[in-house]
Amino acid sequence: MVALSLNASLLLACMLFCIGLAGVLIRRNLLFMLMSLDIMLNAAALLFVAAGAHWHDSGGQVMFLMILALAAAETAVGLAIILALHARGRPSLDADTGNLLRG
Amino acid sequence: MNTLALFSGAVTLLGAIMVITRQVAVHAVLYLVVTLLGLATVFALLGAPFAAALEVIIYAGAIMVLFVFVIMMLNLGQSDREREKEWLRPRIWLGPALLSILLCAELIYSVSSSPQQEGPLAPLSARDVGLSLFGPYVLMVELVSFLLLAGLITAFHIGRHRTEGR
Numbered sequence: 001m002v003a004l005s006l007n008a009s010l011l012l013a014c015m016l017f018c019i020g021l022a023g024v025l026i027r028r029n030l031l032f033m034l035m036s037l038d039i040m041l042n043a044a045a046l047l048f049v050a051a052g053a054h055w056h057d058s059g060g061q062v063m064f065l066m067i068l069a070l071a072a073a074e075t076a077v078g079l080a081i082i083l084a085l086h087a088r089g090r091p092s093l094d095a096d097t098g099n100l101l102r103g
Numbered sequence: 104m105n106t107l108a109l110f111s112g113a114v115t116l117l118g119a120i121m122v123i124t125r126q127v128a129v130h131a132v133l134y135l136v137v138t139l140l141g142l143a144t145v146f147a148l149l150g151a152p153f154a155a156a157l158e159v160i161i162y163a164g165a166i167m168v169l170f171v172f173v174i175m176m177l178n179l180g181q182s183d184r185e186r187e188k189e190w191l192r193p194r195i196w197l198g199p200a201l202l203s204i205l206l207c208a209e210l211i212y213s214v215s216s217s218p219q220q221e222g223p224l225a226p227l228s229a230r231d232v233g234l235s236l237f238g239p240y241v242l243m244v245e246l247v248s249f250l251l252l253a254g255l256i257t258a259f260h261i262g263r264h265r266t267e268g269r
Contacts, residue, residue: 023123073254
């Protein structure tokens with residue numbers, strides 16, 4: 001049972017990706033930018049799953065698993081960077097202030 | 104059935120819009136969980152129950168717990184909310200939002216007027232996914248393990264205790 005057609009899923013993924021992109025562009029807080037990145041990754045995952053359902057290929061869900069691992073790694077590294085910035089006296093989490101990592 | 108899918112898609116989009124416009128980080132995390140649950144419903148309606156279960160367990164479970172822990176450690180307060188309000192004035196985003204709503208309406212019209220294609224009507228079970236995951240895509244599993252190891256080492260390197268005087 002496939003309830004959603006390919007066109008509708010493509011449209012949903014496109015709109016979700018645009019909302020995530022707008023979130024990255026309009027917010028200055030690093031935490032909100034990370035959440036918007038997660039929304040964009042979810043839109044890409046929806047695209048893979050919808051294409052896999054349309055052509056009845058399980059490769060789409062395999063790529064979904066890859067995106068899931070990618071999102072987990074990206075979130076962990078991003079949150080570690082946020083905590084490091086916060087520990088060094090930048091409590092505002094402004095994306096414009098932290099431009100030097102010094103790893 | 105189509106109505107259910109459209110409804111869950113609309114919930115997903117509304118949740119995503121609420122995520123990027125909140126001023127308090129915890130409220131945004133709650134709306135992000137709603138977005139992910141709606142997306143899991145969409146996956147289930149697309150005939151991918153395995154992907155739906157993983158979305159709920161890993162994304163809405165594990166990754167959101169990471170966000171909640173970091174927000175607890177950051178200790179955000181009233182001044183942060185006022186600064187967010189200062190950074191996100193409606194005067195800044197109202198014009199682009201209206202124009203992009205116009206473009207979105209045009210996109211919906213053009214997609215809905217194109218011919219609909221119907222896919223096969225059988226869902227892909229977890230057995231199919233597992234067979235192809237450890238069959239032709241076994242290199243992908245190795246790549247993901249490399250990626251997770253790299254993420255682990257990076258998080259450890261960034262978050263390690265630094266000596267004073269640097």
